[in-house]
Amino acid sequence: MANGGPVEHGYPHLETVRAAINALYKRLSYDTVQTFATSVAPADVAFCDTDDLYLGAQRVAHEMVRHYRLPDARMIVGFREMTHAANVELAAGPEYFIELNDRFRTHRRDIGAALAHEVMHVYLHRLDLSFPGTRDNEILTDTAAAYLGAGWLLLDAFREDAASSQKLGYLTPEEFGYVLAKRALLFDEDPAIWFTSPQAYTAYTAGMELARRDTRRPPLTAAGWAGRRRYARDRRHAQDHPSPDASQPGGVPYSFTPDSTDPPGDHDGPGPLRVSFPCPTCHQRIRVPVRGRVRARCGVCRTVLECDT
Ligand SMILES: [Zn+2]
Numbered sequence: 279m280a281n282g283g284p285v286e287h288g289y290p291h292l293e294t295v296r297a298a299i300n301a302l303y304k305r306l307s308y309d310t311v312q313t314f315a316t317s318v319a320p321a322d323v324a325f326c327d328t329d330d331l332y333l334g335a336q337r338v339a340h341e342m343v344r345h346y347r348l349p350d351a352r353m354i355v356g357f358r359e360m361t362h363a364a365n366v367e368l369a370a371g372p373e374y375f376i377e378l379n380d381r382f383r384t385h386r387r388d389i390g391a392a393l394a395h396e397v398m399h400v401y402l403h404r405l406d407l408s409f410p411g412t413r414d415n416e417i418l419t420d421t422a423a424a425y426l427g428a429g430w431l432l433l434d435a436f437r438e439d440a441a442s443s444q445k446l447g448y449l450t451p452e453e454f455g456y457v458l459a460k461r462a463l464l465f466d467e468d469p470a471i472w473f474t475s476p477q478a479y480t481a482y483t484a485g486m487e488l489a490r491r492d493t494r495r496p497p498l499t500a501a502g503w504a505g506r507r508r509y510a511r512d513r514r515h516a517q518d519h520p521s522p523d524a525s526q527p528g529g530v531p532y533s534f535t536p537d538s539t540d541p542p543g544d545h546d547g548p549g550p551l552r553v554s555f556p557c558p559t560c561h562q563r564i565r566v567p568v569r570g571r572v573r574a575r576c577g578v579c580r581t582v583l584e585c586d587t
């Protein structure tokens with residue numbers, strides 16, 4: 279887990295974050311994701327300065343193990359001087375050694391955030407789910423922690439004032455907000471009530487705006503007027519310029535392909551099309567025929583998609 283440096287903002291890792299949510303659904307299945315409907319409760323990871331450092335860290339780590347359902351895993355938490363914020367040794371188990379940066383000795387309220395990330399490494403390791411490259415794998419770890427109910431602690435560890443700033447994890451605050459918002463929309467949850475950091479709240483609000491935008495993109499019926507108009511224009515272009523390859527208009531998430539299941543010769547004019555677009559919940563590509571109102575169900579996350587194609 280990285281430590282320090284200027285705080286990056288916006289959505290520089292958005293594509294990887296979306297790929298991470300999709301990979302999580304595919305590896306865990308809809309049913310397993312549903313078992314994470316309840317987030318880690320603030321009281322269960324509270325850590326005050328009068329608590330014993332080691333017992334307290336051990337207790338919070340145990341709470342993460344319980345939350346991620348790693349029944350036989352045992353976390354052994356230690357502290358040392360290091361450049362990173364935290365680190366976990368991914369061995370065969372059942373014991374895993376987690377090292378936390380010495381500074382957590384005096385920043386105990388952020389130990390839950392660090393452990394949410396490190397124990398998620400163990401969870402993904404046991405699932406044998408990883409992304410190639412350190413950067414993408416860390417993004418997967420943060421995204422999974424946030425989507426499965428422990429990562430709100432990571433966003434809450436983001437604090438800024440005139441003199442200093444601190445942030446944990448690889449996602450930007452807004453990206454954490456986005457993943458938490460997608461989770462909130464799925465489980466009808468409001469993590470904002472747990473935030474102690476005002477900056478976390480702001481980032482969550484920004485992320486929620488983007489998450490809602492995912493659900494209002496054409497060809498979904500919830501799309502706004504401007505998006506629908508653009509969609510109609512792109513569709514006309516695809517119909518007028520048939521090509522065997524996907525026609526991918528610039529800057530939009532959908533693309534058109536000829537419908538190969540259509541028997542040739544039974545129609546005049548432009549051939550039938552299919553449109554593919556990312557599922558607003560899990561980002562799986564969905565393909566539906568272009569023929570007006572269509573209802574589809576995402577095969578990965580089971581979201582029902584009302585489309586106007
Ligand atoms: Zn990490």
Ligand SMILES: [Zn+2]
Pocket residue numbers: 557558559560561562576577578579580581
């Ligand atoms: Zn889906």
